[in-house]
Amino acid sequence: MNWEGYKLLITGASGFIGSHLVEEMVRRGAQVKAFVHYNSRGDIGLLRYADPQVLSEVELYFGDLKDPDAVRKAMEGTRLVFHLGALIGIPYSYVHPYDVVQTNVMGTLNVLTAARQLELERVIHTSTSEVYGSARYVPIDEAHPLQGQSPYSASKIGADKLAESFHLSFGMPITTVRPFNTYGPRQSTRAVIPTIIVQALTQDVIKLGNLDTTRDFTYVVDTARGFIAAAETEATIGEVFNLGVGEEISVGELANLIIKIVGRDVRIECESARMRPEGSEVNRLLSNNSKARQLTGWVPQFTFEQGLTQTIKWISQHLDIYQAKRYAI
Numbered sequence: 175m176n177w178e179g180y181k182l183l184i185t186g187a188s189g190f191i192g193s194h195l196v197e198e199m200v201r202r203g204a205q206v207k208a209f210v211h212y213n214s215r216g217d218i219g220l221l222r223y224a225d226p227q228v229l230s231e232v233e234l235y236f237g238d239l240k241d242p243d244a245v246r247k248a249m250e251g252t253r254l255v256f257h258l259g260a261l262i263g264i265p266y267s268y269v270h271p272y273d274v275v276q277t278n279v280m281g282t283l284n285v286l287t288a289a290r291q292l293e294l295e296r297v298i299h300t301s302t303s304e305v306y307g308s309a310r311y312v313p314i315d316e317a318h319p320l321q322g323q324s325p326y327s328a329s330k331i332g333a334d335k336l337a338e339s340f341h342l343s344f345g346m347p348i349t350t351v352r353p354f355n356t357y358g359p360r361q362s363t364r365a366v367i368p369t370i371i372v373q374a375l376t377q378d379v380i381k382l383g384n385l386d387t388t389r390d391f392t393y394v395v396d397t398a399r400g401f402i403a404a405a406e407t408e409a410t411i412g413e414v415f416n417l418g419v420g421e422e423i424s425v426g427e428l429a430n431l432i433i434k435i436v437g438r439d440v441r442i443e444c445e446s447a448r449m450r451p452e453g454s455e456v457n458r459l460l461s462n463n464s465k466a467r468q469l470t471g472w473v474p475q476f477t478f479e480q481g482l483t484q485t486i487k488w489i490s491q492h493l494d495i496y497q498a499k500r501y502a503i
């Protein structure tokens with residue numbers, strides 16, 4: 175597909191995956207409008223770390239997903255929306271479930287409604303592997319039951335079902351992309367890999383929660399390219415598909431691997447404050463990505479060690495933005 179001059183909107187553009195997707199789309203020639211959560215400081219979030227040349231070509235739009243008027247105005251004049259905007263912290267969702275539901279469910283409804291009214295060509299909606307909960311079987315395919323094991327995952331299930339309903343009810347051209355655990359440069363210590371890396375670089379003890387849970391990690395550049403692949407074929411319309419590597423590693427094994435790469439003598443310690451409530455813990459995530467491969471030809475390009483090395487390098491160069499001793503929710 176030729177993206178040259180193609181005008182599109184990316185919600186959640188100031189976030190982790192969103193900022194990388196902005197870069198990828200600008201480099202492919204698209205005219206990108208970046209929806210950034212309004213703040214009085216004019217803070218553009220993780221977009222500040224994007225290539226300055228890329229950023230100079232991005233149209234910034236400040237607003238709030240919970241405001242239907244702001245969403246519609248942002249979408250005017252565009253042909254496609256990548257909807258990545260969400261509140262994603264699982265521990266945060268235990269404390270403020272109302273905020274999470276308002277942003278993730280009602281925000282998605284606002285995006286879908288505006289896209290329908292403006293007759294956009296495509297909506298690429300973002301799900302999460304958290305909607306599956308603890309695996310009932312592995313590898314997890316798209317037919318796996320959905321389980322709301324946290325307010326966050328429940329909100330994303332609601333958003334996914336709204337997207338499904340708009341496709342089935344109104345014939346809207348919607349695709350739902352379901353990334354498994356994405357990692358890479360710019361990610362906050364809300365996620366486990368940066369949490370381990372920052373502590374491994376700066377502390378004598380790495381404090382973690384459950385060490386036995388397993389996750390399937392995808393490097394952020396591969397995830398961004400998966401979103402683009404979803405938009406480049408009509409075969410994905412009305413479909414949900416996983417973006418995952420298809421390999422799992424436990425948190426304990428992950429920590430030891432990072433310690434090995436970093437090259438410091440660091441201990442690992444479990445901390446009760448970092449444990450999820452027992453019924454909310456997702457014990458195992460391992461993706462079946464065959465549907466993505468079949469529909470789009472998407473294949474992850476980065477090995478886990480390649481991605482970790484790049485991530486460690488970036489974090490080590492930006493340690494000033496991280497708080498090693500703080501448990502981020």
